[in-house]
Amino acid sequence: xxxxxxxxxTGILGHPIHHxxxxxxxxxxxxxxGLNYVYLPFDVKPGDLKDSINAIRCMxxxxxxxxxxxxxxxxxxxxxxxxxxELIGAVNTVKNIDSELVGFNTDGKGFLESLKNDLxxxxxxxxxxxxxxxxxxxxxLVSLALxxxxxxxxxxxxxxxxxxxxxxxxDRFPSVNFSALPLENNALKNCLxxxxxxINTTSVGMNGDSLxxxxxxxxxxxxxxxxxxxxxxxxxxxEAEEAGLTTHNGLGMLVFQGALSFKIWTxxxxxxxxxxxxxxxxxxx
Ligand SMILES: NC(=O)c1ccc[n+]([C@@H]2O[C@H](COP(=O)([O-])OP(=O)(O)OC[C@H]3O[C@@H](n4cnc5c(N)ncnc54)[C@H](OP(=O)(O)O)[C@@H]3O)[C@@H](O)[C@H]2O)c1
Numbered sequence: 001x002x003x004x005x006x007x008x009x010t011g012i013l014g015h016p017i018h019h020x021x022x023x024x025x026x027x028x029x030x031x032x033x034g035l036n037y038v039y040l041p042f043d044v045k046p047g048d049l050k051d052s053i054n055a056i057r058c059m060x061x062x063x064x065x066x067x068x069x070x071x072x073x074x075x076x077x078x079x080x081x082x083x084x085x086e087l088i089g090a091v092n093t094v095k096n097i098d099s100e101l102v103g104f105n106t107d108g109k110g111f112l113e114s115l116k117n118d119l120x121x122x123x124x125x126x127x128x129x130x131x132x133x134x135x136x137x138x139x140x141l142v143s144l145a146l147x148x149x150x151x152x153x154x155x156x157x158x159x160x161x162x163x164x165x166x167x168x169x170x171d172r173f174p175s176v177n178f179s180a181l182p183l184e185n186n187a188l189k190n191c192l193x194x195x196x197x198x199i200n201t202t203s204v205g206m207n208g209d210s211l212x213x214x215x216x217x218x219x220x221x222x223x224x225x226x227x228x229x230x231x232x233x234x235x236x237x238x239e240a241e242e243a244g245l246t247t248h249n250g251l252g253m254l255v256f257q258g259a260l261s262f263k264i265w266t267x268x269x270x271x272x273x274x275x276x277x278x279x280x281x282x283x284x285x
Contacts, residue, residue, distance in 0.1 A: 001027065001030075001031055001038065002036075003038060004036070006036055007036050007037065007038055008035075008036060008037045008038075008062045009037075009038055009040065009059070009060075009061045009062060010026065010037060010038070010039045010040075010061070010062050010063050010064060010265055011023075011039055011040035011041065011042050011061070011064050011065070012039070012040075012041055012042065012064060012065040012066070012067060013042045013044040013049070013052055013064055013065070013066050013067070013070055013074075014041075014042075014043070014044065014066070014067035014068055014069075014070060015043055015044055015045050015046065015068075015069060015070075016043065017041045017042065017043045017044075017067070018041070018043075020041055020067065021254070021279055021282060021283075022039065022041075022065055022067075022258060023039050023040065023041050024278060024279070024282065025255070025258050025275050025278055025279055026039035026258065026262065027039050028274065028275070028278045029262065029270055029271060029274060029275060032271060032274055033268065033271070035266065035268075037062070037265075037266070042064075044070065046069060046070070046073070049070055049073055049074060049077065050076075050077050053074060053077040053078070053094075053101065054077070056094065056096050056101060057096060057099050057101060060096070061096060062095070062096055062265050063093065063094055063095040063096055063261070063264065063265040064093075064094050065092055065093055065094075065261055066091055066092050066093070066094065067092070068135075071090040071091060071092055071105075071135060072089060072090050072135075074091050074094070074103065075089075075090075075091055075103060077101075078091065078094065078101045078102065078103040079100045079101050079102065080100070080102055080103070081102070081103035081104070082102070082103065082104050082105075084104075084105055084108070084109065084142060084143070084146070085103050085104055085105040087142045087172065088105045088107075088108065088138050088139045088142050089138065090105055090107075090135060090138065090139065091103035091104065091105055092104070092105050092106055092107055092139075092257065092261070093105070093106050093260075093261040093264055095264050095265060104260075104261075104264055105139055106256075106257040106258075106260035106261050106264070107136060107139035107140070107253070107257050108138075108139030108140050108141070108142050108143030108144075109139075109143055109256075109257070109260055110253050110254075110255075110256035110257025110258070110259070110260055111139070111140045111143060111227070111253045111256070111257075112143045112144070112147055113256035113259070113260070114248070114252030114253045114255070114256045115197075115225070117252075117256070117272070118248055118252045119223060119225075119246070119248055121197065121223060122147065122148075123143075123144045123147040123148060123149040123197075124147060124148035124149070125148060125149075125150050126149055126150060126151075126196040126197060127149075127150055127151040127153075127194055127195050127196050127197075128144055128149050128151065128152050128153070128195065128196065128197045128198075128199065129153045129154075129155065129188075129191055129192065129195045129197070129198045129199070130144075130152065130153070130154045130155070130199045130201055131154075131155050131156070131183065131198070131199065131200050131201060131202055131211060131213070132154075132155075132156060132200065132201035132202035133154055133156040133158075133161045133162045133164075133165040133201075134201065134202070134203075136201045136227060137154070137165070137201040138165075140199060140201060140227070141154070141165070141169060142169070145169060145172075145173040145176050146173075149176055150176070150177060151176070151177040151178075151179075152166070152169075152176055152177070152178050152179075153178075153179045153180075153181055153191050153195075154166050154178070154179075154180055154181065155180075155181040155182065155183045155187070155188060155191075156180075156181075156182075156183055157183045157202075159180065159181075159182040159183075162180035162181065162182075163180040165180070166178040166179060166180045167180075179191075183211075185212075185213075185214045188213060188214055188217075189214050189217050192213075192214065192215075192217035192218045192222075193217055193218075193219070194219075195218060195219075195222055196219075196221070196222060196223070197222065197223045197225065198213070198218070198222065198223070198224050198225070199225045199226075199227065200224075200225070200226040200227060200228065200234070200236055201227050203228065204228075204234075204236075205226055205228040205231075205234030205235060205236055205237075206228055206230065206231075206234075208231075208235065209235065210234075210235035210236055210239065211236050212239075213236065213239075215239060215240055215243045215245065216243060218243075218245065220244065220245070221246075222245055222246075223245065223246045223247070223248065224236065224237065224240035224245050224246070224247045224248070225247075225248045226247070226248070226249055226250060227250040227253050228249070228250050229249055229250035229251045229253075229254050229279075229283060230283050230284065231283070231284045231285060232249045232251060232280070232283050232284065232285045233249065233285050234249070237249060251276060251279060251280060251283065252276075254279065255272055255275045255276045255279065256272065258270070258275060259272050259275060
């Protein structure tokens with residue numbers, strides 16, 4: 001990589017940031033395509049976010065990604081955000097357009113792209129169970145609703161959070177049949193029988209723990225998508241495989257959200273196959 005006076009700077013702002021795989025993914029692609037860009041990790045504490053966002057303008061940085069804990073608070077420091085990011089209430093990508101800072105959210109769209117490209121699945125008319133009601137779930141829910149899902153059920157450990165979450169979006173998407181469920185097998189059994197897609201959006205699985213869902217109630221055609229990507233094969237995915245169901249891990253979402261950010265900054269289609277291979281080498285099965 002040759003850094004010179006013309007090198008365009010991109011990067012990621014988060015705290016902590018040392019675990020991020022995005023610098024590896026983007027720098028590999030910049031090098032592969034011969035683009036004079038660099039992607040840097042910036043460890044930005046919450047109190048320094050405003051100054052760091054202003055620095056994007058002052059230092060002519062092309063754009064950045066935002067990760068925990070900055071995705072919501074960054075909105076206050078941007079000039080405008082696109083419609084989907086506004087619905088989600090979070091921004092993970094910023095582009096500096098002639099000193100105007102514009103916010104986007106590629107998390108949910110990346111998830112949808114992975115469904116389409118990796119599994120040939122469209123949410124249109126489908127019945128979907130999401131487990132979890134945290135930050136990642138918001139982006140995914142908005143994309144599924146915009147994609148025409150017929151029914152979205154949200155099961156969460158803290159039931160009140162699922163209820164608040166679905167209540168908020170049922171006003172915005174009146175054509176979607178939303179429901180909130182407690183994360184208990186008896187409640188899930190009734191829902192699973194007519195579910196096309198189950199998505200784990202919780203962090204369960206990262207430490208070898210399992211959600212222990214009653215997967216035998218699902219139709220044989222159902223898909224289990226776990227957005228956890230480290231490890232690549234979570235206990236939930238192992239259980240689903242053993243039950244003969246189609247499974248997919250979070251690497252697809254990670255790659256496609258990155259590919260969409262890349263396109264926003266460079267106007268070039270990212271080589272997603274290379275991105276996926278690069279990350280897979282670093283992750284555990
Ligand atoms: N593949 C990708 O590109 C991608 C992108 C974003 C995030 N992720 C992954 O998605 C996961 C969630 O991220 P997030 O930002 O949404 O986190 P978050 O906002 O902290 O939400 C965490 C969710 O997990 C639930 N949860 C946590 N521990 C649980 C347990 N022991 N049993 C049941 N539920 C539990 C929480 O339930 P309560 O409400 O009850 O606390 C909440 O619904 C992380 O593993 C992250 O790495 C992947």
